[in-house]
Amino acid sequence: MESFWQREVPGQFPPASGTKHVDIAIVGAGYTGSWLAYWLRDYGSSVTVLEAETPGFGASGRNGGLMLQGPAQLLADAADSLGEENARVIAQMTRESFSWVREIETRHAIDFHATGSLYLAGGVDERPAVEKTAALYQKMGVPARLIDRSELPRSLGTLNGDAALWIPDDGMIHPLKLIRALLAEATARGVEICAHSPVAEIEETPNGVLLHGPNFSVQAERAVIAANAYSASLLPHHALPIQPVRGQVLVTQPLPPLDHAYPVYADHGFNYWHQRPDGRLVIGGFRHLAMDEEQGTDLILHRAIQDKLTQLARHLAGAPITIGQRWAGIMAMTPDHRPYLGPLSPSLWIAAGFNGHGSTVTPVAARMLRDALVEGAPIFEPYQVERIR
Incomplete structure (x- = not known):
């Protein structure tokens, strides 16, 4: 595959x-x-x-072709478990990765695009952590900001989520x-x-x-x-x-521009997507619907999850879509x-x-x-x- x-x-x-x-x-x-x-x-x-x-x-x-700064969890959650200074160091180190990628881009066509990204809160219960994350980034000098649901593009405002966090400098890349x-x-x-x-x-x-x-x-x-x-x-x-887990991903054929041109990370980080410059929509996620089934190293498609990805692609496009490719990849999760x-x-x-x-x-x-x-x-x-x- x-x-x-x-x-x-x-x-x-x-x-x-x-x-x-x-x-x-x-x-x-x-x-x-x-x-x-x-x-x-x-x-x-x-x-x-x-x-x-x-x-x-x-x-x-x-993967989904995203480049997102910070730890694997929200920065606020990392600060709670590691202390604010260690969380800040992780965020700063990952920000430095962008400078190295940009430097490589001066010599090679790596298809990197710095667009910023949006973290869509998973509900009212996640809003405090999103607000704290915004404050921590701002304390670092990163102009992250909280966006109310009413300010979100149409396709995002109708999804679950009480608010969103805008993080500049994030982007997409061809891995x-x-x-x-x-x-x-x-x-x-x-x-x-x-x-x-x-x-x-x-x-x-x-x-x-x-x-x-x-x-x-x-x-x-x-x-x-x-x-x-x-x-x-x-x-x-x-x-x-180290627990191997599958991530399910699909890409559509080129679509007209969406109402948002940046990566989105949603539902407590389980779902993610972005539209590439050529119009293709890349979507991954929904692993939380089958956590036990999606453990292991077998590169297989999960039909129910792929169906959910297709539904989300249709919603975001607001129009008929054609799937270009489906695949799975094996991630490595650790307890902390x-x-x-x-x-x-x-x-x-x-x-x-x-x-x-x-x-x-x-x-x-x-x-x-x-x-x-x-x-x-x-x-x-x-x-x-x-x-x-």
């Missing part, structure tokens, strides 16, 4: 073969692995990326074009990318980590497991509390809505659990890992994998 984004081939990369020794091996070439390869490109280390399928095959190439750009710059500086190279066994040795595949063995001084939803199955002895970063042992590292917000968190996470791997810098405490021990 291919997504709309995966029509864009992120480069041709041969499979791994034989035996090799490298300084750093990265398992996974989605957002996390691609950003880490990009950040490591200038540090003089020998780096090999092992991807089981093709770059962007997983959730990084099967596979970004991954292609990251890997192009990494390979130009000597990073090796191996597609169709699934790691079947991970063995810690006195000299580091030995990664075994069907036709290869890679001995690495350090290995980073960056396979997100698939990471826990690669590391069964570490009991990582934060990723796991850092060493499981001196030679084996993890970067996984991005809770459906990898587009803006993975650039930050990968840069942290680079600094930790190369310079011994500390990992941001709320993201440290040590918290599960």
